[in-house]
Amino acid sequence: SKRLNFELANVPAIVRFAIKLKSDVVCLVPEKREEVTTEGGLDVAGQLAAIKRVRKRMNDAGIEVSLFINPDACQVDAAAKSGAQFIELHTGQYAENFGNARHRQRELHRLTAASSHAHSLGLRVNAGHGLNYDNLPDLHAVPHLEELNIGHSIVSRAMSIGLPKAVKEMLGLMRGYRG
Secondary structure (H helix, E strand, C coil): CCCCEEEECCCHHHHHHHHHHCCCEEEECCCCCCCCCCCCCCCCHHHHHHHHHHHHHHHHCCCEEEEEECCCHHHHHHHHHHCCCEEEEECHHHHHCCCCHHHHHHHHHHHHHHHHHHHHCCCEEEEECCCCCCCCHHHHHCCCEEEEECCHHHHHHHHHHCHHHHHHHHHHHHCCCCC
8 A cells, every 4th residue: 555645844835735635644844945855853842832733734634744853852752742643753864974883873872762762652653864775774773663764865776777676675675674
């Protein structure tokens, strides 16, 4: 079965469109028009009331809500208070620090702690941003992950080997995960 996960900023016109679209899941991200890609997690703690309102609208329309957050206990707590069904852990710092073993371990620890904390609060956990064929295998250390959102790396690889093979290779890297 295929699920549509629609990523959006908390902007009234886009929220209305998402409800009309009837996606299975929406992922709220902190997006500015000038950004090419999201550079950090949503500040759920600082925008809790607004996020609660949009979460309720989505849930009332039969749409699950995920919040794209940094691996930070304060943001995880706020995500749980918002009533969201999922969080998506921002793996950008992990990806950026992958080349440095000490920093990579620090980021894996942050992701593991945030994922475990979220799971203990009843949140389901996804992850994404900057993931690729090299850094994905180490994420097997992070518990409770249900989905990984990987786009750019697969599409880039597909340019040289084709999309079916690129997807098959990525799925092969995920095989054996026991989160």
